Amino acid sequence: MTTTDTPVNNGVNVQALLDARNALVDAPEAAQFTWKASTEWKGGTHSHSVVEEFFGLGGDQAHRTIFTFDADHPEVFASEDHGATPVEFVLVGLASCLTAGVAAVAQNRGIQLNSVTATIEGDMDILGILGGDPEVRNGFNHIKVKYDIDADASQEDIEALVAQSQKRSAVFDVITNPTNVTVEVN
Amino acid sequence: MIGAGHAGLAVSHFLSQRSIGHVVIERGEVANTWRTERWDSLRLLTPNWQSRLPGLEYDGDDPDGYMTMPEVIEFIDTYAKTVDAPLSTHTTVKSLRPNHEGYEVVTDDGTWSSPTVVLATGGFNLANIPAIADAVPGSIETVTPLQYRGPDQLPDGAVLVVGASATGIQIAEEVHASGRPVTLSVGEHVRLPRVYRGKDIMWWMDRTGVLDERYDEVDDLVRARNIPSPQLVGTPERRTLDLNALTDQGVRLVGRVAGIVDGRAQLSGSMRNLCNLADLKMDRLLGTIDDWVLENGLEREVEASHRFAPTRVEESPPVSLDLADGRISSIIWATGFRPDYSWLHARVLDRKGRLRHDAGVVTDAPGLYRIGLNMLRRRKSSFIHGAEDDARDLTDHLAAFAGVDSPV
Numbered sequence: 001m002t003t004t005d006t007p008v009n010n011g012v013n014v015q016a017l018l019d020a021r022n023a024l025v026d027a028p029e030a031a032q033f034t035w036k037a038s039t040e041w042k043g044g045t046h047s048h049s050v051v052e053e054f055f056g057l058g059g060d061q062a063h064r065t066i067f068t069f070d071a072d073h074p075e076v077f078a079s080e081d082h083g084a085t086p087v088e089f090v091l092v093g094l095a096s097c098l099t100a101g102v103a104a105v106a107q108n109r110g111i112q113l114n115s116v117t118a119t120i121e122g123d124m125d126i127l128g129i130l131g132g133d134p135e136v137r138n139g140f141n142h143i144k145v146k147y148d149i150d151a152d153a154s155q156e157d158i159e160a161l162v163a164q165s166q167k168r169s170a171v172f173d174v175i176t177n178p179t180n181v182t183v184e185v186n
Numbered sequence: 187m188i189g190a191g192h193a194g195l196a197v198s199h200f201l202s203q204r205s206i207g208h209v210v211i212e213r214g215e216v217a218n219t220w221r222t223e224r225w226d227s228l229r230l231l232t233p234n235w236q237s238r239l240p241g242l243e244y245d246g247d248d249p250d251g252y253m254t255m256p257e258v259i260e261f262i263d264t265y266a267k268t269v270d271a272p273l274s275t276h277t278t279v280k281s282l283r284p285n286h287e288g289y290e291v292v293t294d295d296g297t298w299s300s301p302t303v304v305l306a307t308g309g310f311n312l313a314n315i316p317a318i319a320d321a322v323p324g325s326i327e328t329v330t331p332l333q334y335r336g337p338d339q340l341p342d343g344a345v346l347v348v349g350a351s352a353t354g355i356q357i358a359e360e361v362h363a364s365g366r367p368v369t370l371s372v373g374e375h376v377r378l379p380r381v382y383r384g385k386d387i388m389w390w391m392d393r394t395g396v397l398d399e400r401y402d403e404v405d406d407l408v409r410a411r412n413i414p415s416p417q418l419v420g421t422p423e424r425r426t427l428d429l430n431a432l433t434d435q436g437v438r439l440v441g442r443v444a445g446i447v448d449g450r451a452q453l454s455g456s457m458r459n460l461c462n463l464a465d466l467k468m469d470r471l472l473g474t475i476d477d478w479v480l481e482n483g484l485e486r487e488v489e490a491s492h493r494f495a496p497t498r499v500e501e502s503p504p505v506s507l508d509l510a511d512g513r514i515s516s517i518i519w520a521t522g523f524r525p526d527y528s529w530l531h532a533r534v535l536d537r538k539g540r541l542r543h544d545a546g547v548v549t550d551a552p553g554l555y556r557i558g559l560n561m562l563r564r565r566k567s568s569f570i571h572g573a574e575d576d577a578r579d580l581t582d583h584l585a586a587f588a589g590v591d592s593p594v
Contacts, residue, residue, distance in 0.1 A: 025408075028537065142502055160466045166459040167374075176455035177444040 012107040030058045046072040046082040087122060087140070094171045095120045095145060101165030102149070111157060114150040143175065187304050188279055188291070190216045190271065192239055192262050193558035194306030196573040199240050199269040200581035206590055210271050211293060213278040217262035219308055223332045224255050227360060229420035231352060232569055233386050237261060240574045242268050250386065252420025283531040288553045302553040302584050305530075305541075309559045309568060310523035316348075319519060321446035323509050327516040331357065334518060337364035343515030344368070346451070346507070348443050350375045351414040354520030355427055359419075361518070362437050369507065369514070370432060372457050373442035376416040377464040377497065380426040382472060383479070384489040387418070394478045396471070397566035398575075401545050404561075411561040414522070429461065429497050440503055449510030453503070461497035469493060525559070546580050553587055555580050 024031040033056035039049040049069045053062045070083030084092070095118045106113050122143045128136035149158050166172045187194045187201075190212035201208045215221060230237065235249035237258075242265045253261065266273065277295045284290075288301035313330035322328060327341055331353045337360055347358040350372040362368040378387050391397045404410040419427040429439055441453035442460075476491045507514070527535060534551050536542050542549040545563045546556050557576055559567065566572030 156466065156469065159462075160470075163459055163463045163466055166456070167463060172456070172459075176441075178447070178452045 008107060008110050008112045010103045010107045010113050012104045014104060014107045017104065018108075030056075032056070042070075042082070044072070045077070045079045046070065087124065090140075090175070091120045091122050091143070094143065094169075094175060097169045097171035098145060098162070098165050101169050102147070102161050105161050105164045105168070106151065106153075109157070109161070111161065112152040114152070115148075116150075117148045118145055120145045140175075187211065187306060188282075189306035189308060189558075190266065190273055190275065191219065191306060191308060191558065192217070192265065192570050193573040193577065194304070195262065195265050195269055195271050196239050196577035197304050197306060197557060197581060198271040200577050201584075202269060202271075204581065204585055204590060206581075206585060206588065208272065209298070210273050211277050211279055211291070211298075212273060212275045215275055216266045216273065217259045219310065220255055220258050220262065223310070225331065225334050225357070226255070226336050228356070229254050230258060230570070231416070231418045231420055232388050232571065233420075236388055236392065236569070236571050238571050238574070239265050240577065241265075250424070251422060279529055281529050281531050284551070289532075300553075302555070302588055304555040304557060304580065304584070305548075306557050307525060309525050311526035312524050313519060314522040314524050315519045316443075316521055318443065318446045319517075322517060323449050325512070326509060326514060329516060329518050331518070331520055332523075337361045337366060340364075340366060341515045342366065344513050346371065346443075346509075346514050346517045347520055348517060349373065349520035349522065350417065350429065350439075351520065351522070352416060352418055354518075355417050355429075355432060356419050357518055357520055358432060358437055359427060359435065362432075362435055366515075368432075368437045370429075370437050370439055371441065371443045371451075371453065372429065372439050372460065373414075373454075374460050375414055375429075375464050377428055377468045378416040378418055378471070379428070379468070379494055380418060380424050382475060383491065386424065390475045390478075391471075391565075394475060396474070397564065397569070397572070399565045401561055401563050407561070410565070411559070413560070426494075428494075430495060433498055439499065440507060441505065443507075446509065449508065451507040451509055453505050453507060455503075455505055457503055458499045461499050465496050546576060547583055553584075555584060 033054065035054050037049050037051045039047050042048050047070070049071065051063065051067045051069070053060060055061065069089070071086050071089060072082040073079035073085050074081045099116055099118055102116055103113060120143065122140040124140050125133075125136045127133040128138040147162055149161070151158055151161075153161075187198055187208055187210040190210045194210055194212075195216070198208065198210050212218060229252040231252070233249065234244045234246060234251050234253060237244045237253060242261075244261075274295070277293045280292045280294060282289055282291050282303060285299060287299045289299070289303045291298040291300070291303060313332050315330065319328065329340065334357060340361065344367045345361050346369050347354050347361065348371040350358075350370055354370065358368045358370045380387060382390060388397075401407055401410070417428050419425065425431075433439060439457065441455060441457040443451045444454045445452040472491075472493065479485055479488060479491075524539075525541070527539065527541060532551055532554070534541055534548050534554065541556055541559075543556050546559075548554040548556055556562065557573065557580055561567055563576045563579060564572060567576050
């Protein structure tokens with residue numbers, strides 16, 4: 001192991017996050033965020049979604065640019081495959097959230113990351129969504145994430161990074177715990 | 187002083203040393219909560235040698251044992267006599283509010299007025315029961331640890347114990363052994379071995395200075411004050427009671443109860459990570475201990491370094507549990523405790539009903555003090571032996587505030 005005076009830089013401004021936490025504990029209303037997306041049906045199982053604005057810190061906020069996402073089903077479902085399937089978006093959301101967390105926790109713990117890759121798999125019995133077996137749920141029955149991480153840290157410290165990232169992850173929480181969902185028609 | 191438990195009596199000791207006049211108001215007898223709000227088989231989690239208060243040390247013949255509740259009560263009773271505390275027992279405080287002199291304390295036996303008041307009313311007055319408890323089917327009996335005395339008070343049938351900290355694991359083991367099959371819902375927890383390298387884990391935490399770590403030295407005080415009580419039990423055999431031990435006994439581990447809908451408990455899918463986190467944190471502590479042994483040249487005087495088997499979690503734990511099919515007949519909410527401040531009529535609580543204080547000095551309430559909370563001033567603050575340093579510090583602050591600066 002080499003020692004160096006170069007400060008750890010994973011590109012995460014941890015100080016800003018810690019400052020935000022301290023500020024928001026005293027102003028809890030500013031911590032209330034609303035995330036938004038709008039989705040338009042394009043035909044078949046293809047839809048086109050737009051993410052631009054969100055609400056937080058007491059006001060309307062916007063991304064630097066508009067992000068768009070096409071979702072569809074693959075050809076084995078007799079679809080035209082214009083984009084990833086919605087469940088794959090869920091996997092992308094989980095892996096992205098955990099990976100952002102790994103970087104932030106590493107920064108906070110003074111661990112330099114050299115490379116981080118995650119592969120994620122979600123097992124699903126599609127008899128559920130097809131209505132073919134009432135005892136099978138629609139959603140994933142198991143999700144597995146595997147990380148390959150090269151960092152200036154021990155294996156134990158790297159495992160702790162990944163564990164802590166799960167503990168602080170919004171998407172991990174969304175998936176592992178129930179959420180009330182209301183769907184209305186205008 | 188409000189409360190004649192070990193912490194209140196320790197403050198009384200230091201006040202008397204400085205000849206500061208005071209009265210210790212107690213709603214019941216000395217050590218009231220130990221008498222009335224603990225289950226029958228409970229023993230302290232700290233070994234006897236660690237049961238020490240300013241002016242009183244354990245002098246029995248079993249320094250490595252753990253006190254039963256009657257022994258704790260006797261110990262604190264002895265302490266009250268040793269320090270000759272000016273007690274007003276069987277006096278219940280109805281309200282505390284600021285007045286011209288400082289604070290007015292209304293009791294069912296008269297009203298006191300004082301420039302300084304110390305709250306030593308304990309940190310475990312009320313059981314924390316999650317809001318989802320309202321959705322438990324009416325056919326199921328629910329019990330809090332404050333009501334629990336032993337398994338015989340539960341109906342026959344399976345039991346869901348929610349919470350796997352010190353209280354939850356101890357009750358789960360005892361209930362399961364009574365022939366009522368236990369399912370244990372596991373949230374965030376702290377895993378510790380009872381004995382490591384031949385010494386009690388509390389001995390290591392004491393010697394390595396972990397328990398003396400101050401509130402202003404930890405990097406996340408909010409987290410430090412909210413750490414669940416460690417998975418420990420005090421038994422004559424100095425057994426380790428962790429999740430693997432419970433699994434071996436036949437207790438089934440499931441995830442945190444995250445919701446209850448239509449008679450089904452929804453269980454979090456995060457249990458594997460929480461167990462992994464607890465294993466990693468335990469290993470980090472054991473690593474700290476190993477480093478300390480090495481630095482102090484004690485390698486030959488204690489047993490060899492080793493690690494414990496990781497917590498076993500089944501491949502795909504259930505994500506829901508039927509509460510309405512009649513199999514589960516009772517639920518025990520071992521989901522933590524909180525202090526009761528309903529009688530405190532002063533602007534000293536935050537939006538979540540917690541006392542705002544800086545290491546026991548209550549915020550925006552000059553002359554008001556608090557002792558006996560987790561990590562109040564040090565990691566050991568909530569232990570019996572942790573009362574001494576906190577009581578001394580707070581008495582110093584109180585004496586300076588009251589203009590009685592020099593110890594007599």
